[in-house]
């Protein structure tokens with residue numbers, strides 16, 4: 001594979017390598033701090049499992065999701081394209097607990113369209129970072145706007161935050177909904193209403 005092919009590959013190797021040993025020693029510390037014995041049999045492999053888990057859950061910190069939107073197809077279609085119910089799980093940066101839900105990603109093309117799977121790929125990659133839901137929503141909208149220069153972008157995320165379900169206020173089932181709209185969807189109420197109706201039409 002040539003250098004340029006490698007650079008454009010969807011499977012590019014991240015330049016940053018997660019420090020597994022550091023996570024492992026931190027996890028041992030946490031176990032000791034809560035009064036557990038990190039050397040008991042059941043916990044022996046836990047630090048290395050957690051290190052691998054964090055490397056996976058935070059893998060989106062070290063890649064550029066915008067690369068998935070570089071390959072476009074010239075099309076004259078200039079109506080709404082919407083992929084809804086893209087499942088994701090991300091990590092709340094306040095408690096390092098997951099928030100899980102679905103993303104709905106729509107745009108109105110301006111002369112070119114992108115492969116539908118790429119919309120799910122950017123959701124997937126952006127989700128793999130510690131963050132708040134608002135920023136995740138904006139990040140996805142900004143990527144589409146910057147890479148495709150479309151006529152409009154709409155991104156809606158619906159998620160349950162486990163930091164609100166299993167601890168603290170303990171309200172399982174509560175849903176947080178965030179949206180980011182750009183271009184036509186921001187200016188034109190009927191375009192926004194059409195997209196929202198399609199997003200909500202499933203219920």
Ligand SMILES: Nc1nc2c(ncn2[C@@H]2O[C@H](COP(=O)(O)OP(=O)(O)OP(=O)(O)O)[C@@H](O)[C@H]2O)c(=O)[nH]1
Nearest residue numbers: 092093094095131132133134161163164167168169
């Ligand atoms: N805006 C926003 N808040 C979030 C998100 N994820 C978690 N939070 C909130 O972050 C806040 C952190 O509040 P703090 O008062 O600093 O921390 P805390 O004492 O653990 O808060 P409680 O959850 O109320 O017990 C909480 O209200 C969480 O519900 C998110 O994606 N967006």
Ligand SMILES: [Zn+2]
Nearest residue numbers: 092094095163
């Ligand atoms: Zn939280």
